[in-house]
Amino acid sequence: MYRVSWALIRDGAGDVDTPPSPLLDAALASRRSDRTAREPPPGFDPVRYGRMGVLDQFSLEGHVAVVTGGGRGIGRGIALAFAEAGADVAVAARRTHEVEAVAEEVRARGRSAFALGMDVLDWPANDRLAEATVAELGKLTIWVNNAGGNLDRTLRPLVETSEEVWDTLVDLNLKTAWWGAKAATERMSEGGNIINISSTAAWGAAPTTGPYAATKSAMINLTKTLAMELAAQKIRVNCIAPGLVPTEMLFETMKVDEAAVESMGAQLPAGRAGRPEDIGAAAVYFCSPAAAWVTGQTLAVSGGPTGTREM
């Protein structure tokens, strides 16, 4: 019989006989520290089941989340899902009256909220958002890079895209996520979660929305690298790739109305278009203790298979 290779134990990840990492002692000491222990149910093996029940693991109690682009659409859906899961929420977007309305909806769910009218393309404003969140809500443990889209809501082939439009779209959809991650991690002293919002447009050709799709592909890669670089700080980084979700951005960019999107949704394998709550639920899962061992991943929430995830 062959002596088992060390690579096999780690599921084939390359080198053999890796020496223990310096992180090891801390890891063993805090093996379950990311899950609050509770009394095990009667009859349960306390070593394996001495932890919170599975449903409690989806709670975000004690968390403070920032959602950029939180004034409407998917961002609003994520903000409200977080509030229902027990988190306090800072809502940021350009339109002050919209973020204030969402903050009010968060408060109606019994959580604290903070609204900031700001433009994510004003880079220092992102740092002020992080600072203000800590000042207003006590800490910062979740940051959702949701702001993005087609700023001027105009469809163009790649070669007919002006430099100014290219730069703006790449800034809005990619540089924002990098800047947001920096602003967030500086204030996540006890660890936390970053969620990037990509798109199923990342995985295929996207005629007339090329810069957007390219940035959303890049978001998947950014997620993987950030996850590796921030793991030691107990910050997990995951990504959600929504498919067809009827939002005002989609209506304005694609020049369609809600009825048209619903009939497009009926053609999807799942038989319906997405809802902001679908994306909100995925964000709750990723940020909660239920996903304590999940980082660097992109989940398609799209009502159907989108092909291989390897890229």
Next chain:
Amino acid sequence: MSILDQFRLDGQVAVVTGSGRGIGEGIAVGLAEAGAAVVVAARRTNEIEAVAEKVRAAGGQALARTTDFLEVDQIEALADVAVAEFGKLTIWVNNVGGAQDRTARTILGTPEKAWDNQIDLNLKSVWAGAKAANRAMGEEGGVIVNISSAAATKPSPMNGPYAAAKFGVNSLTMTLAAELAPRVRVVGVSPGGIPTEVLMEYSGLSEQELRERGGANVPLARMGEPEDIAAAVVYLSSPAASWVTGTTLSVTGGS
């Protein structure tokens, strides 16, 4: 309704294959904690009865059913038993798999019998399980969850047939999702290294040795627990993931 209620599985009936221990046991207990009645199925009767007892002790409903997943007839019968006992079937977790003789070999050093056995146990069992589940779910539909492996998408020296079968499982997840939508959702969970008894037997290492070495190169600095996989299965099989199908989620600690 709070978003947290969408993660509940009250009133659902689940079958978990290969649930006498390890990841399958964790999934069975997790689904029960979320509110589902669970049929615990594996070859070893004493093990599945012990898991069923744990589920009942926690206030859940459980049935143990001895099943050999190399026998398609037994897989079909398992689906029927779930419906007969609990009135319906809404969740089917294809978790069974591994290497029956627990022997590490190069891919070309694998005897034909061992090759066939690994492909049958890890790939054919998923196809047969999906067939049985789809039939038993009927008009109401449900969710099929396929347990893959991080080995599927990496070079896997000394574990080749298993890795090939698991990549096949990822493909089945996508195609089944397309073919069974919208009535049945089909999703996958791909675990990284978890110190299960199977891995201990396979590697000849103790749980402690596995944990010490296995967490070293994982970005989140520990090996996984069956509970990590169970929580992912609960999310993906719940109404919270009602717009997720055809995709496989890696639960690997970042590695």
